[in-house]
Amino acid sequence: MAKTDQKILLIDDEEDILELLKYNLSKEGYDVRTAIDGMKGVEVAKSFVPDLILLDIMMPKQDGVETCRQIREIPDLSNCYVIFLTARSEEYSEVAAFDMGADDYITKPIKPRALMSRINALFRREKKQKKESNQIAFGDLIVDRTSYTVTIGSKKINLPKKEFELLYFLAENPGKVFNRDELLRNIWGTDVYVLARTVDVHIRKVREKIGDGYISTVKGVGYKFETN
Numbered sequence: 001m002a003k004t005d006q007k008i009l010l011i012d013d014e015e016d017i018l019e020l021l022k023y024n025l026s027k028e029g030y031d032v033r034t035a036i037d038g039m040k041g042v043e044v045a046k047s048f049v050p051d052l053i054l055l056d057i058m059m060p061k062q063d064g065v066e067t068c069r070q071i072r073e074i075p076d077l078s079n080c081y082v083i084f085l086t087a088r089s090e091e092y093s094e095v096a097a098f099d100m101g102a103d104d105y106i107t108k109p110i111k112p113r114a115l116m117s118r119i120n121a122l123f124r125r126e127k128k129q130k131k132e133s134n135q136i137a138f139g140d141l142i143v144d145r146t147s148y149t150v151t152i153g154s155k156k157i158n159l160p161k162k163e164f165e166l167l168y169f170l171a172e173n174p175g176k177v178f179n180r181d182e183l184l185r186n187i188w189g190t191d192v193y194v195l196a197r198t199v200d201v202h203i204r205k206v207r208e209k210i211g212d213g214y215i216s217t218v219k220g221v222g223y224k225f226e227t228n
Contacts, residue, residue: 006123007031009048011041011067012056012085017110021054024112028120038062042070049076052119057086057097068100078158079148081122085110098198101160101205104188125189126161136171138227141214143171150210157209162187166202170215170225179222199223 008030010021018034025032033048035041038055039062045053053071057064064084071077083104084097097105104122106115135144140153145168150157159167165187170178178186180196188198203215203223216226 005031006052007033007048007050008119009041009045009050009053010034011038011044011053011059011064013037013059014056017056017085017108020112021110021115024116025119028116038064038067041067042074045071045077045080046074050080052081052083052122054083054085055102057084065096065100068097068102072101072160075158079161079164081161083119095195095197095201098201099205101163103160103162121189136168138171138174138214138225141171141210143168152210159206159209163202163206163209166199167206167210167215170223174225174227177218177222177224183223 008025010018010025010032011034012018012021013036015036018036022032022034033044033050035044038059041053041055055064055068059067064086068082068084071080071082081103082101083106084102085106085108086097087108104118106118135142135146137143142149142151143164144150145164148159148161148164150159150164150167166183169183169186180199183199184196203217207215214226215223217223
């Protein structure tokens with residue numbers, strides 16, 4: 001019997017990795033599906049609607065970055081976590097991954113126990129946030145953590161989880177300036193290693209979707225949510 005109702009999709013062109021991860025995730029009680037390439041992964045994601053996707057970057061036919069871009073365009077998957085799995089450690093790969101809306105980035109070879117711990121912690125943090133959830137409104141902008149939705153007037157804005165959490169955190173502390181390290185610690189946590197520029201990428205993405213007037217840059221310091 002499953003211990004959880006959460007669903008995970010594995011997309012990787014290496015069948016041994018798919019088998020290893022599926023075995024370990026299934027043992028934890030997750031409902032797991034797999035796909036052998038990016039194109040198939042998008043098809044499965046549309047029908048399966050997972051809570052989390054583990055996605056390889058280097059794949060034939062369609063790489064992980066393009067696959068992530070297509071997944072993020074599917075409204076039903078706007079709240080799905082995406083964690084990249086890759087043997088590549090170059091900085092530009094990580095930046096490209098986060099630019100497409102990734103939530104985390106794990107370098108191969110994968111250590112199953114460490115990965116399980118990371119995923120379990122991610123879902124526990126989400127569950128805690130939902131219990132503490134409420135709604136923040138500034139003028140026409142409404143940020144609702146109960147439903148993970150953002151609206152401006154009558155327009156609904158789709159934000160991936162990390163973009164949403166970043167916006168909510170800043171809006172929850174209006175007028176207060178946060179530097180990149182503080183935002184990384186509060187949004188990504190201390191158990192996930194990401195570059196400081198990841199914050200800049202996510203801020204840019206949020207501004208593209210809600211407009212430039214809500215989050216301002218304090219040069220040489222960080223970012224703050226504007227109340228005026």
